[in-house]
Amino acid sequence: MTARSIPWLKFTAPPNFYVLAERLTPWLWGVAALFLVAGLYVGFFVAPPDYQQGNSYRIMFIHVPAAWMGMFLYLLMALYGAIFLIWRIKMADVMARAIAPTGALMTFLSLWTGALWGAPTWGTYWVWDARLTSTLILLFLFLGYIALHAASDDREKGGRAASLLAIIGAVNVPIIYFSVEWWYNLHQGVSVMRADGPSMAPSMLAALLLMTVAFWVYSAAIVLRRAQSETLSREARKEWAQQAACGRLTRDTRERAVAQAQQENAVSESGGQA
Amino acid sequence: MKTRHKRLFLVLGVVAGVSVATALVLNAFRDNLTFFITPSEVMAKSEFPERRFRIGGLVEDGSVDRDPNSTRVTFEVTDTRKNVPVTYEGILPDLFREGQGVVVEGRINSEGVFEADNVMARHDEDYMPAEAQEAIERAGHPEDEVGDYY
Numbered sequence: 001m002t003a004r005s006i007p008w009l010k011f012t013a014p015p016n017f018y019v020l021a022e023r024l025t026p027w028l029w030g031v032a033a034l035f036l037v038a039g040l041y042v043g044f045f046v047a048p049p050d051y052q053q054g055n056s057y058r059i060m061f062i063h064v065p066a067a068w069m070g071m072f073l074y075l076l077m078a079l080y081g082a083i084f085l086i087w088r089i090k091m092a093d094v095m096a097r098a099i100a101p102t103g104a105l106m107t108f109l110s111l112w113t114g115a116l117w118g119a120p121t122w123g124t125y126w127v128w129d130a131r132l133t134s135t136l137i138l139l140f141l142f143l144g145y146i147a148l149h150a151a152s153d154d155r156e157k158g159g160r161a162a163s164l165l166a167i168i169g170a171v172n173v174p175i176i177y178f179s180v181e182w183w184y185n186l187h188q189g190v191s192v193m194r195a196d197g198p199s200m201a202p203s204m205l206a207a208l209l210l211m212t213v214a215f216w217v218y219s220a221a222i223v224l225r226r227a228q229s230e231t232l233s234r235e236a237r238k239e240w241a242q243q244a245a246c247g248r249l250t251r252d253t254r255e256r257a258v259a260q261a262q263q264e265n266a267v268s269e270s271g272g273q274a
Numbered sequence: 275m276k277t278r279h280k281r282l283f284l285v286l287g288v289v290a291g292v293s294v295a296t297a298l299v300l301n302a303f304r305d306n307l308t309f310f311i312t313p314s315e316v317m318a319k320s321e322f323p324e325r326r327f328r329i330g331g332l333v334e335d336g337s338v339d340r341d342p343n344s345t346r347v348t349f350e351v352t353d354t355r356k357n358v359p360v361t362y363e364g365i366l367p368d369l370f371r372e373g374q375g376v377v378v379e380g381r382i383n384s385e386g387v388f389e390a391d392n393v394m395a396r397h398d399e400d401y402m403p404a405e406a407q408e409a410i411e412r413a414g415h416p417e418d419e420v421g422d423y424y
Contacts, residue, residue, distance in 0.1 A: 051408075053397070060401075085285055086278055086281045120368055121368070121397050122369075122395055123366070123370070123393065171293055183309065184309050184330055185309050186310075186377055188398055199399050201403050
């Protein structure tokens, strides 16, 4: 497989990835801030109080996007883990590793805000129902991934073990998502992605979707940033990384580094046959 | 076969194996994974379970009876087919009201009355402004989506 056959394979070369992320992140931060402000404004000032819950339902504008993001980031992390295991593309491991803390944060946020919402609504902070328990397991999977990745002195080995954990744990995500349909739960059923359309007033839905976009773009920005610094620390001995860390990466150095990285990849691919 | 193809099939095999194993386990533990059982399921049992369990359903309209001198309250939980009488002493959650979802936790006594030590309100998946709800009630269609729960 060459860089020509699939265009984005170009970004498996660390210097190319670094430059791409450098260009993207300022825009992503801006877009995330814009949607966050819009979402919070609509959520707090435009959307009306709920007919049953009054104002406490507004927690869902944080809770729901965070929960979606946690599940999505886990699947993405598992996908990058699989790419790393199968094709041994190091940048995939960098991406999976960069996703884990944000995924853990999102899952924690969804559990925490859920507890704060549950106290006035259900009359309890926590119950061991299928939805809540499987979400707690998701948090432990993220933390386990981070711990396993860091457990081995050999980064390659740690990455492989953690990737395998990520792939095995992916079975939990459909369980979380469908738990409210498979079993009776204290947690209510699906409101937004229903066959008969969302069961939610339009202005509430608008706030929820604006916040969801904000969470997506924020996650993209922070993950790319984290992947950038991880790349620099992994390549710290190389000339391009030292230049990039000082903000003075020249095109010439980058192209030389890319050529070298491709050569190393070719060697490790043929070496992988044994 | 190239090494990376072997690894691809290995990963796919792991995913398939884990999925099948999980599906079997979840299926085997189905009864334990459900957070509550319905009044119909309680009534269908030949003898009432002695251990603590949870019943979920709607608070029957007009069944709530509060003792004016204490926090004792009695009501019936219904799934629109069968009802279970419940007694509870304590503070009820804000969303506890007639016609709304509820989950009660406790034991059933020899007279068939469920003695709850914990009452949780169950919220439905509908979110709407208070005005919209009033409009629906004026139009003569009070929440008629009871069937959606079960």
